[in-house]
Amino acid sequence: MLNFDVQNQAYLAQVEKYLDSECFQYSDEPQKELFDAMRYSLLAGGKRLRPIFVLDFCRMCGGDWQKALPFAAAVEMVHTYSLIHDDLPCMDNDDYRRGKPTNHKVYGEATAVLAGDALLTAAFAYIAKAPYSAETRIRAVEILSDCAGELGMVGGQVLDMRSEDRQCTKQEVLDIQSRKTGALIRAACLLGVLAADGGSEQLLAAKGFADNLGLAFQIRDDILDIIGDAKKLGKAVGVDATKNTFVQLYGLETCDKMVREHTDKALEYLSAFENADYMKHLASLLTSRTV
Amino acid sequence: MLNFDVQNQAYLAQVEKYLDSECFQYSDEPQKELFDAMRYSLLAGGKRLRPIFVLDFCRMCGGDWQKALPFAAAVEMVHTYSLIHDDLPCMDNDDYRRGKPTNHKVYGEATAVLAGDALLTAAFAYIAKAPYSAETRIRAVEILSDCAGELGMVGGQVLDMRSEDRQCTKQEVLDIQSRKTGALIRAACLLGVLAADGGSEQLLAAKGFADNLGLAFQIRDDILDIIGDAKKLGKAVGVDATKNTFVQLYGLETCDKMVREHTDKALEYLSAFENADYMKHLASLLTSRTV
Numbered sequence: 001m002l003n004f005d006v007q008n009q010a011y012l013a014q015v016e017k018y019l020d021s022e023c024f025q026y027s028d029e030p031q032k033e034l035f036d037a038m039r040y041s042l043l044a045g046g047k048r049l050r051p052i053f054v055l056d057f058c059r060m061c062g063g064d065w066q067k068a069l070p071f072a073a074a075v076e077m078v079h080t081y082s083l084i085h086d087d088l089p090c091m092d093n094d095d096y097r098r099g100k101p102t103n104h105k106v107y108g109e110a111t112a113v114l115a116g117d118a119l120l121t122a123a124f125a126y127i128a129k130a131p132y133s134a135e136t137r138i139r140a141v142e143i144l145s146d147c148a149g150e151l152g153m154v155g156g157q158v159l160d161m162r163s164e165d166r167q168c169t170k171q172e173v174l175d176i177q178s179r180k181t182g183a184l185i186r187a188a189c190l191l192g193v194l195a196a197d198g199g200s201e202q203l204l205a206a207k208g209f210a211d212n213l214g215l216a217f218q219i220r221d222d223i224l225d226i227i228g229d230a231k232k233l234g235k236a237v238g239v240d241a242t243k244n245t246f247v248q249l250y251g252l253e254t255c256d257k258m259v260r261e262h263t264d265k266a267l268e269y270l271s272a273f274e275n276a277d278y279m280k281h282l283a284s285l286l287t288s289r290t291v
Numbered sequence: 292m293l294n295f296d297v298q299n300q301a302y303l304a305q306v307e308k309y310l311d312s313e314c315f316q317y318s319d320e321p322q323k324e325l326f327d328a329m330r331y332s333l334l335a336g337g338k339r340l341r342p343i344f345v346l347d348f349c350r351m352c353g354g355d356w357q358k359a360l361p362f363a364a365a366v367e368m369v370h371t372y373s374l375i376h377d378d379l380p381c382m383d384n385d386d387y388r389r390g391k392p393t394n395h396k397v398y399g400e401a402t403a404v405l406a407g408d409a410l411l412t413a414a415f416a417y418i419a420k421a422p423y424s425a426e427t428r429i430r431a432v433e434i435l436s437d438c439a440g441e442l443g444m445v446g447g448q449v450l451d452m453r454s455e456d457r458q459c460t461k462q463e464v465l466d467i468q469s470r471k472t473g474a475l476i477r478a479a480c481l482l483g484v485l486a487a488d489g490g491s492e493q494l495l496a497a498k499g500f501a502d503n504l505g506l507a508f509q510i511r512d513d514i515l516d517i518i519g520d521a522k523k524l525g526k527a528v529g530v531d532a533t534k535n536t537f538v539q540l541y542g543l544e545t546c547d548k549m550v551r552e553h554t555d556k557a558l559e560y561l562s563a564f565e566n567a568d569y570m571k572h573l574a575s576l577l578t579s580r581t582v
Contacts, residue, residue: 151317
């Protein structure tokens with residue numbers, strides 16, 4: 001087995017174990033339905049990209065990545081809450097997510113709204129309880145709240161909603177991507193550096209990597225939406241074609257080139273870290289993926 | 292003018308000023324609609340009880356209460372987000388709040404969900420940026436996230452929803468109240484003590500005060516729902532009579548007695564603080580209020 005696969009399986013196993021055993025398993029609390037709804041979406045699988053970014057940036061900065069699991073879980077909780085709320089009838093009205101019924105289809109809309117609220121709130125509780133200095137934890141709170149908030153992820157979601165019935169400029173589409181999906185990837189990489197007490201140079205490099213990788217990843221996602229295979233992706237293909245996508249604005253060929261360029265830029269930023277082989281491999285996999 | 296009124300007006304003026312001038316006024320950001328929706332509910336008035344608890348507990352512990360405004364605003368943001376989400380069609384489906392159309396009636400459901408999400412997220416950003424030590428700020432994050440999360444406010448909301456179609460025990464109704472409205476009042480009082488670097492004795496007293504005052508306040512609210520005057524309360528009277536209320540379980544007379552007893556207990560806890568006249572007066576006003 002390649003070193004990449006060994007490390008990847010270690011990350012995935014620890015993330016799944018932490019989320020399953022350390023999150024919202026209360027035996028003596030009456031609101032079991034809420035915990036079930038939170039765990040239903042939190043444990044629904046997925047690539048666990050954001051937690052892995054946290055853990056591997058921590059490792060690349062010389063930190064003990066297992067210690068960073070509460071930060072990794074916090075970022076995944078924010079990601080999960082955003083999916084639950086995005087899927088609501090008043091938003092994207094999706095019935096399926098990763099091949100399973102969406103949260104509100106199983107638990108009802110009211111509980112889905114509240115499960116999302118509770119996951120977002122819990123993200124900050126997990127950061128507050130992580131085994132780091134107060135300075136590190138409060139910087140993590142600041143970064144995560146800024147990236148997830150009205151100028152970050154939620155802001156991007158609103159811009160995306162409002163762009164659906166009109167043609168956006170390239171700058172607008174970039175802006176939406178940078179907020180809606182880019183901001184949380186940025187938070188993940190930065191929290192990993194924080195967890196290892198990394199310096200400002202490493203924070204800057206992590207941000208540079210995240211912004212380019214996030215963009216390459218999103219453009220690749222848009223490409224796959226056009227050329228992808230419904231079964232492999234686990235969602236309806238072509239759905240996003242009515243939205244302002246990179247493919248619509250730039251065409252497939254230019255998009256392929258953009259993915260390569262931003263992936264290369266992302267890889268350059270990794271030179272600030274020792275032993276970046278895992279992340280280089282992951283970045284290449286993500287931006288050349290067919291599923 | 293009484294000292295109480297002077298202090299009260301000072302608190303209210305500073306809270307309104309801070310919320311208006313320091314929160315979500317961006318001139319160069321495209322997602323104006325989101326900021327408008329956040330500010331619409333955040334600036335919709337109300338008694339500003341929770342921020343005043345923050346500020347006055349800070350003052351009672353010898354702190355500079357004006358410095359605590361970011362903590363006060365954070366608690367009010369959590370309260371406001373909970374109201375926006377509670378009013379959604381899939382929850383209580385309310386068209387009016389404090390005599391104004393609810394957030395989703397003005398901005399639509401999707402934006403209302405996101406405005407709530409962004410307010411909750413911003414609460415933690417404001418705590419992270421408050422002018423206190425990292426230790427103080429991260430403790431504030433921990434307390435607020437615990438009180439607002441799945442074991443606190445959101446948990447209480449789920450229990451309340453699930454209790455609507457059946458008769459609850461007295462213990463269940465107490466449990467729901469303690470979480471749904473009590474937890475955030477507790478957070479407010481504790482954050483005030485933290486902001487003044489108060490010790491564990493003051494934290495315990497603040498918690499004791501908050502839990503008793505919160506309970507007295509909620510029972511009084513239930514009483515007013517039965518005997519109140521629709522116009523004065525600004526909402527439909529008797530709506531909560533279908534729910535499991537204290538009045539339903541204990542009857543009006545016992546409820547009146549419970550309000551007095553818990554108010555007295557709350558006042559006793561204030562003996563841990565110097566110069567508690569303002570809070571004593573406020574507690575008495577709140578638990579004898581007719582509107």
